[in-house]
Amino acid sequence: YRKFLKSLIRKQPQDLLLVTGTGVSAAVAPGIPALCSWRSCLQAVIEAAEELEVLDPGDVAEFRKKVIKDGDLLVVAHDLIRKMSPRTGNTKPNFFQDCLMEVFDNLEHHIQNPVVLQSILRLMERGTMVLTTNYDNLLEIFGRQQGKPMESLDLKDKDKVLQWASGQIKYGVLHIHGLYTDPCGMVLDPSGYKEVTQDPEVLEVLQNLYQTKSFLFLGCGETLRDQIFQAVFLYTVKNKVDLEHYMLVLKENEDCFFKLQADMLLHGIKVVSYGDCFKQFPEYVQDLTAQICKQRSPGTSCVDCAERKSGEHGTDPPKPINQSD
Structure with missing residues (x-):
């Protein structure tokens, strides 16, 4: 039985922004x-x-x-x-x-273990936003297979980015490095990083997210060393301390883990271990998602809660919510 940080599992899905890295893709399609x-x-x-x-x-x-x-x-x-x-x-x-x-040819044939993608979609359904440093579109492929209107966005399309940032594209995935099918949108050239972050409006909107959403880093070992991420979020946003961000990592070595934990706390990021072996990652994400989705949204009747209550207490019907609240 694993313990989760209460400050994380008590977040509402719509207050979270997932940042997905290569760990997610590696868990889903280990064959590539x-x-x-x-x-x-x-x-x-x-x-x-x-x-x-x-x-x-x-x-x-x-x-x-x-x-x-x-x-x-x-x-x-x-x-x-x-x-x-x-x-x-x-x-x-x-x-x-x-x-x-x-x-990256035929990615759809390589999805072997979609557990993490299922969890991410479950959160997206409830209003969680997703930003990725990955070039692949495994999440979008999987989401479409599940009948969701997935959309891949990159930073070149300013209007779309602004729509996404304001929560209007529920199933939009923002690829901050672009997508493999359009590598000119891909930010690989260090000078390209500057171009991406020079549009003040896009920059402001993205930084505003870092101040209004709790970021949850999944499979992101390298992301915090990523120049675009640093330029947009890590070193440019002041007064970060009001909001907590979270990062799931592999705890291979205790000393390294606790040092990372102390270093990241300075940036307002709480580092949490999902285990000491990468195989534990999908199951941890699944359990964490289940915990977050259990939370009752303030002032709304929630299907999950109703089902759980009737399951827990035998025949107790869910209590009606006072509409005047």
Whole structure:
């Protein structure tokens, strides 16, 4: 039996904003190595470039080394895109898109364990917003299979982003790095990060969310080191302390875990462990979602509560809500 932080499970779904990272995709489609991490995504792109013969063999060898050794994968990614783009410095047309499409082909056939996606959809149904650093659209594919009107958004479409931020696109998923099908919307080039965050209106709307919603990070080991995330949220929003954010992490090593916990608390983020093994992640998310969805919305009759009450107390009917409240 696991304990959950009361401050987290007592949140209403509509007060939460989920930030999903590679951990979610890795749990859902373990058969696609490119989904497991930033590094493995780049390695898969290099493989695809070699197979499609769109990168010189010498460059292939050099990039393979860089991906293993280099600390800053963003720079490696930028160089890789540049090698596959016109020499004029334009981003279109480029072979990078073909490599990504090769890597992420037929995603719908690779959904093996949709538990986490089911949980995310359950929260979305109740008003939780979703933002992702992932290039894949596994959540949207799965949601459509369940009959939900899913929509993938990226930061280029300003009007859509503003609609999403004001809660008008219930099943919208904002990809802050763009989507693999449109890699020019993908923010890989460090200069691209600046463009994304230069529109003051978009920036203000996104930062406002960080001050009005509790962010819950799922499968986001790398997100807090992500430059776009730092530029938009982490280092630019002042007075964050009024609101709590939460981050689920793997506790592989006690010292590292407690150090991360102390460091993140400075940013107003409570770090919580889902277990000491990645296999525990989907079940934890499922249980956590069930706890959050049990909460009764203030002043509304809630189907879940009614069902639970009649289940708990045998025949007790749910109490009527006083409409004058």
